Amino acid sequence: MIYTVDNSNSLIEFTVSNLANFQSFLGTDVSEFPACLINGNTINYTNLVNYIRGQDIPGCRSRKVNSSGDVWKLADIIYSSPKIAYYKDQNGKLIHGVIFTASNDGMLHAFEAGKVESLTGSYVAKLTGTNLGKELWAFIPKHALPYLRYLADPNYCHLYIHDLAPYLINVDYDNDGTQEIVLIGGLRLGGGCSCSGTNCVNPPPDTCKNNSSCVGLSEYYALDVTDINNPKLLWEFTNPNLGFTYSGPAYIKRKDSAGNWKYFVLFASGPTSYDGYTSQNLHIFVLDLTTGNLLLDKDLGQNFSNSFGGRLFNNGLDVNEDGQTDYVFLGYSRKVGNATAKGGVLKIWTGDTNPNNWDFDETLLSFANNPVVAPIVAGKCFNKWFLYFGTGRYFYKTDDDQSQNALYGVPFLCDENNNCPTGTINPVHAATQNLACQNIADKTQGAWMIDLDLGNTIYLKERNISDPSISNNIVFFTTTQPTADLCGFGGQTRAWALNCATGDPAFSQRCPGFTV
Template sequence: VANNTAALVRNSCYANKTDLRSYVDGDQIISHYAVYTFGFDNDPVSGHAGNNANRQGNKTILEEATRAGGGNKEGRDQFYDASVEGTTLQEALNSAITDILTRAASGTSVSVLSTSSRGVGSMVQAYFLPERKEGTREVAWTGYLQNIWVDPQDNLRDDSGGPAPPDYKLMLDSAGSSDGDAVMKLYFNSTTNQTEAGLFTTFADGSGGSLSACSDPPRKAFDMITTLWEAGRKLATTDPDSRTIYTSTRVIRETSSGTVDLFDRLAPGDLFTLSSLIEEQEAALNIPASGATSGDPSAFNRANIVDYIRGKDLEATHPEDFRDRRVTLDGSNKPEVWKLGDIMGSTPKVISNMPLNSYQRIYNDTTYYRYTSSSAYRERSSLALVGANDGMLHAFRVGYLKDDNLQGGIKAVFHALSSEDQDPSGTSRLGEEVWAYVPLNAFPYLKYLAHKNYGSCHMYYNDLSVKVLDVSTGGHADEPKAADGSSWETILIGGMRFGGACAGPGAEPSGPPTGTPADVGYSSYFALNITDLENPVPLWEFSDEDMGYSTSLPAIVRTGEGDTNGYWYVVFGSGSTVLAKSTTDVGRTTTGHVYFLDLRTGDLEQKIPLDHHAIVGDVLAVDNDFDFHSEKVYFGTSYRDADAGAWKGKLMSVALPNQDLGRDSWAPSSPGYTVLFEGNYPFTASPEATKDEAGTVWVYAGSGKYYSDLDEEDRSQQIFIGLKDDGGAVSYPVREGDTAPVSCDDPPSCPSGSLCDTTNCTTTGTVTATIDVCDYDKMDNTFKKKTIVTAVDSTSTAPVPETGWKTYLAQGERVISRPLAVGGLIDFLTYIPSTDACAFGGDAFLYSLGYVSGVAPEIVAIRAPGATSGTSGTVTIQKAVPLGPGAPPTGDAIIIPPQKEGREQLKKKIQVGTGVVVETENKPVISTTSKIILWLKK
């Protein structure tokens, strides 16, 4: 064996990572397990003790092969050792066989955290498991949504204090009282390939204890932390008949023949029950009418599919017909149907009693102040809104957070409904599903969720993050807003992302399943009025034959005079017409478009054609002049070069007049858009924009794509740019060739009309201040104090670009999340997928650059280990720091809790795919407390 080390490990890896029988459904792989039986000779008299070195080498080889071949067990030894006593052989073999059953169902045995969002004093996380083992059964694609305390110092807290946790009370004194809640630091253990939490104590003021000492803490597996609630478990115990599930009341399909308006006669209260559905909706389920009346309870008939989607336990009586979703919860012998599907691409959005927008502050809008100050708004019980691949958009109860007039060291407490809800039993409603919504275009695919073989495949349904805003759409656009605030409403925009199907040349798959009624089953966007959070009103659902998949996160645009209700629009772009799969890339062979929909009605007002086969990324709308008028929308695009086959992209904008943008009122001048930048770089993430101190608008964008396994193998170099949007001074489009390298000497110079290449520019300084922080050391698998630099005296000079700057990323590194401009910094996340099939995931990085210079700022912006080349003397300030393994989410990935009074630093929470919430502090270049530059982004 010793002479074949590489072969054994390599073959174990290959067999575990390769589908050995591609003609059989699902991945057919081999997991390598080893039981070591040779032992060691500790008797020097026997003359065989010298063989111990060889035996140790063989044991190491077997361990490496087991690790590479997927046979290592969660949190335990890498393989099964029966070398100590012969009597342990049977136990080791039994353990290995048991683990084979578990591992075959648990896949990577890592809970994949796909999204995050922060509510007031708590953080809501979503993750999913591809497979969950229940005895000898496999339960596929289970979703989870959990709520975690965030203390006044922005630390995560485990709600483990008190006699019967969780107790829904935040107490910081975990060092001096058993009622206190421990600080959690999440990290990824590369030995066990799982996310874990280190638990630290503090005193009542949030300091001291083991957190200050940084002593090695007790640890928990990620799925064992004590959360306030977990919605998947709560929904599993919910009676299916008690659920409130809405569906669409108006469905719009735009075709070359005109507008098809489906089901516009439905009442707002239509629910997803067979008795409530009209004939056309039943037909959209794409189940033959004969099946609906067959009388066979095990048949795939309409009644049973609706019941299955609602969560009824049909698999218990007919396991041969329906996919089994039943799990056994702790403390119960009764299996429950796990109703919440995987949450993969949709970031949960927490809606509370805090104003969603800042109109009252930016525009001095007293009508909005009265709306958000009304008792109905202020007494809202917070909801978490998230899309899942079970067909539904879900609304889960986060609860009402009370953080004043509390006694006994309690910093905050959650009530279920309102500040007046003092009934302790009311906490049983925390985490409950308040309502759900199924778009009509998902109907034809619901039956596949019930199919027995669904566990070996996967489909998307409601996979786009939601957009929620307060808008004044309760009156005519030209009329003054109601003085009492009654013309304001809260509107949700959602989408299916890669759910549904699309049409047109090159579409793959080419349309909905056979038998689906015309104009149904296409990827769509939808809107709900959620002014009353407990009782939503579906407004519309929209698809277009040229749209492709609804992957573009939309922007909300307002035009019109500031004292009127104004015109409100939803803006998004065309998507891929090819469904991304493991070995299938996205693509589009037809002209791309930008869409403007009337926000209230869903009517198509503008459809602006672009000059290429554009897959449009997330869209950003900005109000440059703070006059309640969105002057521009920005977006990036990606497309494949028809000749070379390489991916390219453009950074684009559309200028908007301050008027009705309806098709009868506005005809965009040709071409209707501006190309700001173009090059051999696909732009899929949202751009970012801000103003510098001179009032000039800067636009930022990073390139890269990450849709399929093909993207993991892509090592092409990507770019991040900062570009002035100043048509009077810059000739557009700026191309990569229109650039001048900067020498980075002192002082650097950047000619006008060029993008400065700041890739190799460094920022240096002499260390003047340091502090010690408690940090996880992955090499030693322990927590320890590390010294970080907090201040330097600068010894370098930053460039001053006149047009903009660019910085090239490392090979394979890409941007898939929206950047964040704040305090004179532009922060963005990058990801480098691993090319090693036997390694776990890839690595994420946080960059922090000066927003006008494109280099690391002269202050130490990132307060984290590794942010400087050393901790004393003259050091280089790094542009980026590593965040660890796992991809960051798409969309808004950098979450900033509200800044504390008098505190300069911004503490940022960044969630990566392993489940770790990385926490970093930034020191803004420009004060965000004494000088706030207001900027409306929708």
């Protein structure tokens, strides 16, 4: 079954019989449709729906993959790393898993994953269940609908339509005593933006005549997938200042004075062009998780002009471990000059149930010529909180104008009430200075950084554009150096396993008391 959104913003099956409920979202300008979807001067919406559902339509881009006439239905999956949700019975026993991923056919796909029987005795782990890999259903967001026509064009090359990794949240948002599974999705570089100028990708004009009724914008959405056979659309979100939905969500939960939980999602505005730039100020949006109501649209002003937020995809930091989110950390990229990008890290204190009372620290960390677009990961390091991140970006072939990039480990010293001391960052593994062991325990001296490779005629500068992680006092990074050959592809990658407190190789014994 394939779902989409109708004129009343409800889920409906994407079928020919339901065309009247979503046809206007597919486009009305005959010149924007390939010839295979036109009869005379009339758009053949039936052929479009059937093509998207997997039929091979004569004259359209062929779906056949062999001489037997078998068709290929699934489009490319680029950024949307699959996520798995686990479904249990009322006794907590695992029934099966479901894999969610988005592809550039415009759909979020749900696939049966079965369940894993773990190692026991002499037996090996194995995947069990029926219909493994079967697609259970798919969902086409409303703002992806205007782009489906281009998939049928015989000259189609590639178009981002639905490319954000899904994010799963387990939460009892309706207070019924049972946790629901909420999926936050988005289009990433799919859709268009409400902006003008050179750094702007706009939606098709036949579905976006004005901002108030525009269809075809980059969007976020929330689905309740607790009942896997009956998904529910909770909301869809767009905004003229949103840009591309690049950041993904941060999930925030707070408890009010009466003990009632409040649940929020936070997004940052994204770039408005495929090369990772924007002419807009950086905006922070906070929504009610359940309703999608916009509670805060924070314009960070001229200090963040031509800026967009890096990736989030986290639950923030609960610094005193009382179950409530205290902070969210956001990297950003700001265009300066023709193509140079600077950036830094924002600290957002979320210690109130009213987002209008949250504090936005714009000066936590800033870099003159280094953007931060990958997530900032907060983790315990020898029982102290640290922030881990790296600098760099890569949106187009020659995206190399930033200064030398680096990896960072920074102690986070603030309490749950936003009381924060200050400190310094020390270079490590550099010719000039090493982090002294006696400084590690000093709250104001324990930060470290590692310079990355400057590049050469073969490779561009080394950069961090993937998610760091931390486990058992080891922090992991993956850095990349794209090829410098304009006609080449690929590059080289390094995997890092570092002592979380010192930045030394993971199993270095240099600093007693801080060894893994």
